[in-house]
Amino acid sequence: MSTCKNHKISIDEALKKAEIICNKKGVKLTKLRQKVLTLILKNHGYVKAYDLLNDLKKNDASAKPPTVYRSLDFLMEHGFIHKIQSLNAFVGCSHPDEHEDCYFLICKECKNIEECCSNTVKKVLTSTSGKNNFSPNQVTLEITGICQDCS
């Protein structure tokens, strides 16, 4: 694990941003959801659901799988975190409210995950889908490899 690239935004800033977005949407960033989001953001790489659960249990022994999965669902639904399908893991979103069609660069060495957006990628995917007469809805794009710091 090398230097921290993902923490351009501090956890506090990210929480405030999330709070604002929730207010706009009329949904609630409850204490529990804040806690889960914080635990995810604290991690520079990805986090597994049951690791989160164990973290939660440190403060509240009664935490159980639904406790964490419900928060994860909420946080995903509103774009504060993303699920990495190829790892069954979760990462904080580096830019909620802005993003659309992001993709992930996953370093298998340091486990860091870089969230990226690219209009070029988006266009190519849309046009390729179009050639297949396919109307895309949701794109899962996860690229595993070696990051700069680890090469």
Place this chain on the structure above:
Amino acid sequence: MSTCKNHKISIDEALKKAEIICNKKGVKLTKLRQKVLTLILKNHGYVKAYDLLNDLKKNDASAKPPTVYRSLDFLMEHGFIHKIQSLNAFVGCSHPDEHEDCYFLICKECKNIEECCSNTVKKVLTSTSGKNNFSPNQVTLEITGICQDCS
């Protein structure tokens, strides 16, 4: 489920092709592996591991999770099937031995999965990764939406 697009190649042809590739590589397409591959190819959409297990049990009551997961591992390793990460499911490869950096168009209506290759997509992904100084190794690209037949 609409017309069958994936069966441009018959199951028999696919099995023969797999056999040839295995011979070239000096690995064995055992009865069990053939059986599992056949079960996957019979399905036009995707298949779940435990559904496969149930299918296997019809002929051999002693089949157990490792029975199917080992075969799946073998078939994936040699490119005869692919895992769809966003579904925890498996599909037959429409063109083993040729492909590299394929992606999948997953219709959420008819559950059909179209495997595609595109040099354009590949190039864009490589170059975008490059801009991030990232050396890609393995790409997971799964596009969910509505296929032509279902739109």
Place this chain on the structure above:
DNA sequence: AACTATTATGTTATATTATAACATTCATTT
């Protein structure tokens, strides 16, 4: 053929990931 090494399969057990279903609590509105 007997021996050996390797690969594949069988078997038992368990780990990991995720959801269903119902009860209770909390916040908001009336």
Place this chain on the structure above:
DNA sequence: AAATGAATGTTATAATATAACATAATAGTT
């Protein structure tokens, strides 16, 4: 305060996947 709906608590279980060790089949080697 009562009613409503949202969130959380709780119990149970479903779904996905692997570890570890035992046995069997296969392919070379003597």
